[in-house]
Amino acid sequence: MKKIVLFITFISLAISSCTDDITGLNELKKEATSTKPEYLFTNAQKNLADQMVSTSVNYNVFRLFAQHWTETTYPDESQYNITTRSIPDNHFTVLYRDVLRDLKESKTILSAEVYVGTTAEKAAKELVRKNKLAVIDILTAYTYSILVDTFGNVPYTQALDLENHPQPVYDDAKTIYKDLISRLTSDVSNLSSSAESFGSADLVYGGDVVKWKKFANTLRLRLAVNIYDAEPTYGKAQVEAAVTAGVIMNASDNANFKYLSTQPNTNPLYVDLVASGRHDFVPANTLVNKMNTLADPRREKYFTLASNGTYKGGTYGTGNSYSSNSHVSATIEDPTLPGTLLDYxxxxxxxxxxxxxxxxxxxxxESHYNAGITASMQNWGVAAADITTYLARTDVAYTTATGTYKQKIGEQAWIALYNRGFEAWTSYRRLDFPVLAAPAGAYNGLTSVPVRYSYPAKEQTLNTANVTAAITAIGGNNLTTKLFWDKF
Structure with missing residues (x-):
């Protein structure tokens, strides 16, 4: 009888607790339902840095496109097959979902914060908020610039608004560029060096507002140089304005994301090259041969010696033996190697x-060319005497090196931007030097190096009309379709 009474009591309690309102079933009782803008900002920074410095062939193949590295067992990406692994989709998703969306949410939460205290205390907090919002916008502009420089036209004005624009339009790339430059200009004017910003939550500059101003002006310079050939008068004005406002002019202001010595917070290169236990990459003969010709003192900083005692690169775009070629240096395999977004x-x-x-x-x-080479060598720890010797070579010195300014600057920038695949690829696309050739076995019979990513397959399926319009606007969805600024 006791069991029956207990059972009836349990049923009665269960029935009495029932309700027609079942919305609470969707609530996550054990997980956080709110966060702080600082956490979102830090997360966005890390996701951005990881995406830009990774060498995972699922996410980032820019070192391969720049022909700094090539592959060993599986040369697909060196042969420009970027669709089997959905590389454009992953790049697009990380930057929109994991970077821009977090930055937008950080801005939303930050803007809604209500401050209390005396008038002076509230004013001080407002100044910090204003700085934080400007820094968020600067990093947002940087991210959009990467998207434009990867794909061309991309979602911008309707992006990140799933409720109102689940299928966002693709904005004109040049229009986006000009708006980014305008935003960066405003951001710099909104930054106050008399107040803090994100402090320790900022893993690039530690909340240093002055350095964020230089970052914004430097990004403005980069965009202005890119757009110069498409709109010379506008590009010239923006270059001069950015330099006047103050760009990065020494290595201490480099935008380096700080990594730690243990996973999951190491540089992604450590995961791909060391922790994975895989040997998928070797330096490409394209780069190694050029540096051998110039007796470049950075070789020992960039690579190891091959088993035959020379610096030897794997044949670009084919399968290669890991053991018989040079490898990337221990410096690059260091888990704490910073992830560089912009540098001197x-x-x-x-x-x-x-x-x-x-x-x-x-x-x-000439002076800037020499300073660029010097900055690169100093950054990699090359001795001063070796720098002087290198700059004096007739095939390096600006007045005697072969070719036009595009060849001189293009070849030396390409070498100096080693391990910064996206920037090296962009420099190549803009200057058309060094002369890079597609491998014989390139995917779909490509006969030239890609100059953009094709649009993500998922976007073509889920946002068909807008992607189709974008393809028409830029002149095709090919890897060889030039971006608006790539005029020559």
Missing amino acids: TEVEFLLAEAVEKGATISGTA
Whole structure:
């Protein structure tokens, strides 16, 4: 009888607890339902840095496109097959979902914060908020610039708004560029060096507002140099304005994301090259042969010696023996190697190019060219005497090296931007140097190096009309379809 009474009591309690409202079943009782803007900002920074520095063939093949590295057992990506592994989809998704969406949410939460205290205390907090919002926007602009420079036209004005625009339009790439430059200009004016920003939540600059100003101006310089050939008058004005406002002019201001010594917070290269136990990559003969010709002192910093005692690169675009070729150096395999978003080396080569294009800024093309090479070598720990010797070579010195300014700057920038695959690829696309050839077995019979990613397959399926319009607008969805700024 006791069991029956207990059973009836249990049923009664169960029935009495029932309700027609079942919405609570979707609530996550054991997981956080809110967060802080700082956490979202940090997460966005890490996802962005990881995507830009990774060498996983599922996410980032820019070192391969730049022919700095090639592959061993599986050369598909060196042969420009980027669809089997859905590489464009993954790049697109990480930047929109894991970077831009987190930055947008960080901005939303930050904007909604209500401050209490005295008038002076609230004013101080508002100034910090204003700085944080500007930094968020700067990083947002950087991310969109990567998307445009990868695909061409991309979602922008309707992006990140699933409720109102689940199928966003693809905006004109040049229009996006100009808006990004405008945003960066405003962001710099909104930053106050008398107040803090994200502090320790900022894993690039530790909340240093002055350095974020230089970052924004440097990104503006990069965009201006890119757009220069498409709109010379506008590009010239923006280059000069960015330089006047103050760009990165020494290595201490480099935008380096700080990694830790243990997973999952190591540089992704450590995961791909060391922790994985795999040997999928070797330096490409394209780069190694060029550096051998120049007796470049960075070789020992970039690569190991091959088993035959020389610096030997794997044949680009084919299968290669890992054991018989040079390998990437221990420096690159260090789990704490910083992930670079912008640096002084890149700035000097951009300035050299800008001078040659006609921009009125201090210094000559030669002085900036020399400074770019020097900055790269110093960054990699090359001795001062070796730098002097290298700059004096007749095939390196700006006045005697072969070719036009595009060849001189293009070849040296390509070498200096080693391990920064996206930037090296962009420099190549803009200057058309060094001369890179597609491998004989290139995917779909390609006869030239890709100059963009094709649009993600998922986007073509789920957002068909807008992707189709974008393809028509840019002139095709091929790897060889040039971006608006790639005029020559």
